[in-house]
Amino acid sequence: MKRTVNFNAGPATLPLPALERARDEFLDFAGSGMSVMEHSHRGKEYEAVHNEAIALVRELLGVPESYEVLLLQGGATALFALIPMNFLEKGKTARYVVTGAWGQKALGEAKLVAGMSGAETAAWNLGVGEGKDKSYTRVPAPSEVKVEAGDAYLHITSNETIHGVAFNVDPSRAFPATGAVPLVADMSSDFLWRPFDVTKFGMVYAGAQKNIGPSGVVVAVVSKELLERGRKDIPKIFQFRTHAENRSLYNTPPTFGVYMVRNVLSWLKGQGGLAGMEKINRKKAARLYGVIDGNAKFFRSPVERESRSVMNVVFRLPAPELEERFIAEAKNQGMIGLKGHRSVGGVRASIYNAVSYEWVEKLAAFMEAFARAK
Known part of the structure; x- marks a missing residue:
């Protein structure tokens, strides 16, 4: 068949070899006589795919043992709320660098959470104008973003899908003075397009549907130290530590989505x-x-x-x-x-x-x- 030239922002095009692999295994996965979508997420056939997807993220990024790789649901938008729910304690401040619409949405959710918990938020925001005319044209210089000792975290959006604004160096280098303040990055639209040092971040997360798979999966890489700081007075399903302790199998994951992420990551490894x-x-x-x-x-x-x-x-x-x-x-x-x-x-x-x-x-x-x- 002739492939349409697809420049969609997400869900976006997937590598043809990853799709062909899914086609060939769709009805009979690993000789089981069943589709991968029909397998129990507790069974060895699916768990092999699940574990391979996590291992490929570790291999491609060089993720050390001091970090967890999580496969989550709800899209990056859900994490806009879950991150402050987990890491923004009463009396602390979360800082947000807003360089476009997605950073603005992340800040909005953090403000709601802060309002419920007695915490604070602060933002660097260079958007000009209002509403539809609001424009974002650059990322900040390191000197423009201030953090203070004891801040909960500093959140950035490494690439703004809508406005086409990005950190064109490893974002962690843009904030060398963060010190003990964890750097958290939404990398939904530029995750795994280039190497970066994950150890400079407390957490990175990405909805899969732009660069590494279909919609329905979020890949997160989180330092164990930050996970330990997470609050324990929120429902277990919303605690990142719950998913880390259960290898992202606390509840039924989006199994076919994870399978497709595995296929894409395998293809990516083969591209050098x-x-x-x-x-x-x-x-x-x-x-x-x-x-x-x-x-x-x-x-x-x-x-x-x-x-x-x-x-x-x-x-x-x-x-x-x-x-x-x-x-x-x-x-x-x-x-x-x-x-x-x-x-x-x-x-x-x-x-x-x-x-x-x-x-x-x-x-x-x-x-x-x-x-x-x-």
């Missing part, structure tokens, strides 16, 4: 791991930004150059009518998912790990031809 993936991803982003900057009278990136996302390339054309025509003509050529988020408009190409360079080249050539014709 994270170092190999980073080379490909940077090449893809450089091609698109090269077209944008090379046709500056027609295309415009609203994001400051140093903060441009490698995963979500956002840009504008001279008029909304031209943007609509651009998106429609691209669809006619087999390219979907280019319409910017409804809150900001414009055009967005999400070029996650599974998006091939050939797909990006097709889009780049289309952009160049469209600019010439108009």
Whole structure:
């Protein structure tokens, strides 16, 4: 079959080999005469997949034994509430770096939790304007974000899917002065696109549906030290320690989702791991930004150059009518998912790990031809 060129922001395209593996095993997994979806999550067939997925995260990232790898449910949005529920104690302050819509939502949930527990939140927020016109164009310099000894944690969004704003160095390097304050990062849209030192973070978490699998799974890597700090006066199902103590099998996990994450991680390992993936991803982003900057009278990136996302390339054309025509003509050529988020408009190409360079080249050539014709 002919594959659609898919630039959706999430759920996003998956590697063809990962899908083909699922197709071939769909009715008969591991010679069991059953689909993996029909197996008990307590059975050896599924547990082998579950354990392999966790082991692959550890291998790809070099996760040490002092950290737990968790497979959770509820999406990253659920973790916006669960993180302060676990780690924001009465009398403490959680600090948030807000560089886009998802950071803003995470802060909103933390404020609700803080209001119930007698804790506090503080935020660095450079968004300009209000409502739909609110814009984010960069990440902060290290000197702009202040933490204090005893703060509960500092939360960042490493890549803002909607606004195309990202930390283009290892985010942990942007905050060298955090000291004993744990750094927590929502990496939903840029998890595993490049290597990074997980030991610089107290916790990283990512909804799988953008870069490492289908919707329904969250991968989290959490230091055991931070887990031990977690509150024990909230329901067990909401305590991260519960899932760590039960290898993410406290309740029935999204078994097929975990199976697909395993398939994607296995594919990623075969691409040369994270170092190999980073080379490909940077090449893809450089091609698109090269077209944008090379046709500056027609295309415009609203994001400051140093903060441009490698995963979500956002840009504008001279008029909304031209943007609509651009998106429609691209669809006619087999390219979907280019319409910017409804809150900001414009055009967005999400070029996650599974998006091939050939797909990006097709889009780049289309952009160049469209600019010439108009």
